[in-house]
Ligand SMILES: Nc1nc2c(ncn2[C@@H]2O[C@H](COP(=O)(O)OP(=O)(O)O)[C@@H](O)[C@H]2O)c(=O)[nH]1
């Protein structure tokens with residue numbers, strides 16, 4: 001059973017939307033009225049959100065994208081939309097009151113720009129997201145919604161599609177990143193998911209032997225989850241621990257935070273990575289870190305060419321601009337985001353739609 005949300009102006013319309021998308025065999029779980037909040041509420045009317053449950057095989061979503069006639073239709077609609085915009089642009093440029101519409105467009109752009117920058121999106125990133133957006137705008141009242149819609153989609157594309165961790169063949173999953181960002185806690189959250197929900201067999205290794213407390217912390221989680229844990233102090237011990245766990249679906253490796261000033265630690269890390277043959281690397285970054293520091297941190301790991309990013313401590317900041325800013329620093333995909341200290345619940349796959357809504361000031365629980 002899967003769950004999906006549909007929004008529309010009326011309840012009937014939202015249900016209709018769900019049925020069109022998923023077929024008639026859906027179960028309505030919840031119907032909620034949403035009054036617009038945040039910065040853009042002035043431009044929005046209230047909406048109804050319907051939560052529906054459906055069986056995967058009944059979903060027409062996958063079929064839809066494979067169906068060539070649907071694909072053609074989608075293309076035609078895109079094309080039509082484009083033509084409409086062009087036509088509108090032409091009449092717009094011949095309209096008498098162009099100065100008013102230009103001013104109006106500039107105002108809207110300023111609003112969107114300010115909104116992003118107030119969320120600590122770097123000006124350079126905000127400008128990229130708003131690039132050429134004036135081309136789409138007209139001078140009537142609904143335009144702000146259209147512009148917000150375009151910016152919303154651009155933010156989602158800018159973030160990219162987050163990838164979950166799947167343990168198919170034996171995988172060594174290693175977590176790297178600065179001290180205190182939440183590596184060990186996040187490992188516990190992810191391991192809990194694989195052990196409790198996916199019923200997979202995993203092993204834990206900690207190479208963070210700089211602090212006794214760090215070893216004890218991982219051991220405690222391992223005990224609760226009933227997974228074996230090995231502490232390794234050397235290359236040889238790592239090799240033997242990997243060997244012990246060679247029959248597991250996955251081995252999760254915790255490391256110590258690295259200081260960009262400490263060359264020795266960085267060399268140690270690259271030796272460690274070289275020892276892993278089937279690895280997935282996760283760089284853990286805290287959303288509370290300043291952009292300039294993130295820059296330095298990502299720079300420091302630039303020798304690693306293939307990794308995913310986990311973002312932590314979303315609960316400790318109201319400004320999510322860094323999620324967009326990180327894209328200026330690396331094109332490696334995002335994965336999970338954490339929002340609290342509770343293991344395992346305070347974590348989910350990063351949701352670009354949610355991030356875009358928060359940044360544009362229109363997200364509500
Ligand atoms: N508020 C908040 N705290 C977190 C989150 N993840 C981890 N922490 C806390 O951050 C501190 C450091 O976490 P730890 O996992 O030991 O970080 P590590 O040094 O990178 O392994 C601990 O007190 C955690 O409980 C999160 O998503 N939100």
Ligand SMILES: [Mg+2]
Pocket residue numbers: 183184185208214254255
């Ligand atoms: Mg740790």
